[in-house]
Amino acid sequence: MTVVDEAAPRTSERAPAPTGRRAPSWRVNWPGGVGALVWLVVVLVPIYWVLITSLRTQQDFFGDHPLALPAEPSLDNYLVVFELGFARYFLNSGIVTVAAVALTVFVSLLAAYTIVRSSRPLARRAFSLFLLGLAIPVQSAIIPIFYMITKLGLYDSLTAVVLPSAAFAIPITVIIFCSFMRDIPGELFESMRLDGAGEWRILWRLVLPLSKPAILTTAIYNGVNVWNNFLFPLVLTQSPGTRTLPLALWTFQGELTINVPAMMAAVVLSALPPLTLYVFGRRQLVAGLTAGFGK
Amino acid sequence: MSAPAQAVRERGRTALPHAGPSLWLLAPAALLFVTFAVVPLLGAIGLSLTSWNGLGVPAWTGFDNWRDVYSDPVTWHTIRLSLLVMVGSWVVQTPLSLLLGVYLAGGRRSRAVVGVAYFLPLLLSSAAVGLTWKNLLDPNFGLTSTAPAGPLSHAWLGDPRTALAAVVVIVAWHFVPLHTLLYQAGVRQIPRSLYEAAAMDGASTLQQFRSITLPQLKYTIVTSSVLVLVGSLTYFDLVFVLTGGGPGDATRILPLHMYLTGFQATEMGKASAIAAVLAVIGLLLSLALTRFSGFSRMQSQQEGL
Numbered sequence: 001m002t003v004v005d006e007a008a009p010r011t012s013e014r015a016p017a018p019t020g021r022r023a024p025s026w027r028v029n030w031p032g033g034v035g036a037l038v039w040l041v042v043v044l045v046p047i048y049w050v051l052i053t054s055l056r057t058q059q060d061f062f063g064d065h066p067l068a069l070p071a072e073p074s075l076d077n078y079l080v081v082f083e084l085g086f087a088r089y090f091l092n093s094g095i096v097t098v099a100a101v102a103l104t105v106f107v108s109l110l111a112a113y114t115i116v117r118s119s120r121p122l123a124r125r126a127f128s129l130f131l132l133g134l135a136i137p138v139q140s141a142i143i144p145i146f147y148m149i150t151k152l153g154l155y156d157s158l159t160a161v162v163l164p165s166a167a168f169a170i171p172i173t174v175i176i177f178c179s180f181m182r183d184i185p186g187e188l189f190e191s192m193r194l195d196g197a198g199e200w201r202i203l204w205r206l207v208l209p210l211s212k213p214a215i216l217t218t219a220i221y222n223g224v225n226v227w228n229n230f231l232f233p234l235v236l237t238q239s240p241g242t243r244t245l246p247l248a249l250w251t252f253q254g255e256l257t258i259n260v261p262a263m264m265a266a267v268v269l270s271a272l273p274p275l276t277l278y279v280f281g282r283r284q285l286v287a288g289l290t291a292g293f294g295k
Numbered sequence: 296m297s298a299p300a301q302a303v304r305e306r307g308r309t310a311l312p313h314a315g316p317s318l319w320l321l322a323p324a325a326l327l328f329v330t331f332a333v334v335p336l337l338g339a340i341g342l343s344l345t346s347w348n349g350l351g352v353p354a355w356t357g358f359d360n361w362r363d364v365y366s367d368p369v370t371w372h373t374i375r376l377s378l379l380v381m382v383g384s385w386v387v388q389t390p391l392s393l394l395l396g397v398y399l400a401g402g403r404r405s406r407a408v409v410g411v412a413y414f415l416p417l418l419l420s421s422a423a424v425g426l427t428w429k430n431l432l433d434p435n436f437g438l439t440s441t442a443p444a445g446p447l448s449h450a451w452l453g454d455p456r457t458a459l460a461a462v463v464v465i466v467a468w469h470f471v472p473l474h475t476l477l478y479q480a481g482v483r484q485i486p487r488s489l490y491e492a493a494a495m496d497g498a499s500t501l502q503q504f505r506s507i508t509l510p511q512l513k514y515t516i517v518t519s520s521v522l523v524l525v526g527s528l529t530y531f532d533l534v535f536v537l538t539g540g541g542p543g544d545a546t547r548i549l550p551l552h553m554y555l556t557g558f559q560a561t562e563m564g565k566a567s568a569i570a571a572v573l574a575v576i577g578l579l580l581s582l583a584l585t586r587f588s589g590f591s592r593m594q595s596q597q598e599g600l
Contacts, residue, residue, distance in 0.1 A: 029500065032398040039395060040409055042468065047415055049438060050427055066438045103327075111324035118315030126321050129328075135581035136332055137529040139550040140574035143557050143567050144338030145331060146349070167331030170324050199316050228420030230532035235558060246422035250536055253426065260430050267423045274418040282411075286476060 054078070054265040061261050077265035084255060085240060086269060089248040094273075096158050096233075096244055097226045100165040101219050104173050109215070111170075112177030113207050117189065127178065133171035138231060146235050160236040161244065165229060169222040180214035181207065213284065220281045224274045245270045336574060342567035349561050360568040370569065372544060373552040374576075376459060377528055380548055383463040384470075384527040389520060392471045396478025397508055410479070417472040425536030428452075428465045452538055455545035462534055462546050466527065474519045481515030482508065521584045528577055549573050 049066060055073040056064065064071065111130075115123045145164050146155075154160040184207070192202050208215075233244040243251070249266055256262050278285055343360050345353035364370050399410045416424065431438050434450035451461040489507050498506070531550040534540070540547035540555060547555070550573060557566030 029398070029401070032394070032401075036395060036398050036406075036409060039391070039471075040412060043413055043416060043472075045438075046427055046431055046468070049431060053430075062436060066436075066441055107324035107327060110320040114316050114318060114320040118318065120315065120318065122318055123315070123321065126325060129325070129333075133328060133332055135525065135578050136336055137525075137550070137573055137577040139529055139531055139553055140339055140570040140577070141332060141335035142554075143342060143563055143570060144335035147338065147342070148331075148335065163327070164331045167327045170328045170332075174324060199320070224418065228422075230420065230422050230535070246420040246532070249420070249422040249426055253536075260436070263426055263430065267419070267426055270423055271419050275415075278414065278418055286480075 050264045050267055053261050054268050056261045058259060058261060077259075077262045078269070080256075080259070080262045081252075081266045081269060084248075084252065086248065086266065088241070089243050089245050090269075092158060092243060093227055093245040096161050096165065097223055099158070099162045100169065100226045101223050103162065103166040104169040104222055105215055105219055107166075108170055108173040108177055108218070109203070109207070109211065112174050112181055113203060115174070115178055116181040127174075130171040130174045134175075136168075138168055142231060142235055145232075149236050155236065156238045156242055158237075158242055161229075161232045161242075164232055164236070165226045169218075169225065173218045173222065176218050177211065177214055180211055184210050213287070216281065216284045217287055220277055220285045223277060224285075227274055339567045339570045339574065342564060343571050345564045345567075347563040349558070349563050353564065356564065360565045363565055364568045364572070369544065369547070369552065370572075373547050373549045374572075376547060377549040377576075379459060380463055380466070380530065381524050381527045383460070384466055385520060385523050387463060387467045388471055388474055388523050389516070391467070392474035392519065393478050393512070393516070395471070395475040397482050397504070399475065399479045400482035410475075413472050413475055415472070416469050419469070421469070421532035422536050424465065424469050425533045428468075429537055432461065453542060455542045458538055458542060458545045462537060465537065466530060466533060469533065470523070470526065474523065477519050477522075478512065478515055481512050485511045517584070521581070524584065525577060525581055528580065529573070549576075 045067070052068075052070055052073075053061065053066070054077055055075070056070040057072065057074065057076070060070055060072070111126065115127045141164075149155050149160045149163075154163075188206055188210075189202060192206055197205070228246055229244075230246045230250070233242075233247040234250075237243060237247070249263075249270055252263055252266050342353060344355060344357060346356045346359070347353035395413070399406050399413070419427070429452065432451050434440055434448075434453060439448055439451065449457065451457050485508065489511070490503055493503050493507055529550055530548065531554065534546055534548060534551055535554070538546045540551045549569065553566050553569040553573060556569060557563050
């Protein structure tokens with residue numbers, strides 16, 4: 001869809017017929033353009049401010065105009081951030097994200113396959129359960145989760161963050177997988193079954209390869225969510241050894257007090273992994289965020 | 296040849312009554328989800344009937360916490376604030392993202408570039424957004440401090456009269472990109488022929504927007520609104536980092552009230568009662584909105600959550 005759209009203007013410039021058809025949208029839209037530009041400024045000024053502040057010295061920060069380019073840009077703030085143990089927090093966030101996403105995708109794939117291919121009423125009820133799960137506010141469940149995690153002896157461990165993160169990512173993942181797998185023609189399943197393939201073989205050889213776009217979409221979407229999650233690490237961990245990035249940002253406020261340039265360096269670093277994911281998986285991420293429209 | 300053929304016949308025979316894959320494949324997802332999402336939701340109701348400081352053993356107290364929560368004026372204050380944030384978020388985010396989405400759906404290359412830039416706030420964590428705006432609006436050395444005296448140099452987050460409005464705007468900054476994306480995708484699903492026919496009848500851009508784009512985006516508007524309303528009811532991390540509920544109680548929205556009562560004042564029982572209230576409002580809201588918009592539609596629409 002996106003591919004076609006981005007190529008469309010170019011072809012329409014060459015071929016006369018589509019240009020005529022597109023005529024209405026080629027009219028200059030002044031109010032739209034100006035409004036879009038204003039919003040662009042609103043979006044970009046804070047981001048620009050974060051970037052240049054992270055390159056300032058503290059003296060510059062108090063002296064210069066907030067939006068002026070730094071007189072002597074330096075990466076010292078990034079060093080400060082790493083001295084505060086940022087690498088450790090980075091690693092923790094990475095472990096939590098990869099583990100939670102892998103767990104979510106694996107169990108959701110099995111569940112969605114069963115829901116789509118099984119005609120038993122229980123499978124349908126399971127789908128309704130997951131659908132209802134979308135409406136559960138995480139905050140409502142956080143105290144009992146804290147209770148359970150403590151009772152399980154998992155408090156202040158990375159596992160404590162992984163399990164509920166995966167649990168709350170399951171509903172949306174199962175639902176996206178289901179809508180995707182429904183489009184796989186039933187004949188494919190039947191012919192594999194006729195060839196004598198068992199459940200696992202069908203899953204591995206048919207469902208997994210065909211679901212790749214959905215897996216990528218949900219992995220990126222859940223990945224960004226888990227990476228940015230704040231509540232679970234806040235409530236379920238305590239020591240610096242298990243701290244994840246968003247929590248580290250918050251605690252930096254106390255440790256750095258007025259060293260705003262270092263804080264902004266930390267903000268930039270914390271955004272790098274989601275940004276990288278976005279750069280490489282933009283189509284997939286956007287498709288994931290808008291999946292299901294027009295059905 | 297005969298062995299596979301026999302296997303097929305056997306499978307065919309056993310597969311029919313089973314009608315599809317073993318339900319055991321559902322177990323891992325269901326177990327994880329029920330254990331860490333459904334059971335805790337019910338557990339909150341259980342814990343709301345106890346007194347618990349987070350460390351020892353919860354002690355049964357019956358409906359004491361509920362009486363407390365009901366008679367505490369702070370509860371009603373936080374519920375009112377939460378509703379204000381919900382309404383405010385809808386009023387700010389919906390028209391803005393609708394217009395931006397419609398604009399970006401126009402096929403030009405420059406708009407694709409703008410669309411990429413719009414996306415950036417969505418990639419930042421709430422903690423990062425909170426930290427950024429807190430410093431950006433700092434009355435002493437933030438961006439607003441350099442503005443000439445007047446409304447712009449106001450300490451937006453420090454003044455109880457403006458703190459909540461500032462929070463609503465910052466939440467919008469974070470989430471308008473998501474909704475813009477939904478509307479952009481929605482507009483791209485509208486058949487071009489509708490516009491062609493309207494253009495041939497001499498309809499202006501504004502008329503086309505009103506009589507084609509808006510009605511065609513009905514379901515997108517509903518989906519996006521559900522996400523805005525439910526999302527802003529349960530918004531927590533950004534406000535926690537930005538204001539911690541202050542100044543005073545000016546931004547103490549319901550989820551924040553629950554967290555502060557439970558994990559700071561260590562009244563877990565009372566906090567559980569607040570959590571239950573939050574869950575009830577959230578579930579009622581989702582149910583009402585999905586019922587209102589047609590449940591079967593929502594099934595396919597909420598996938599974009």
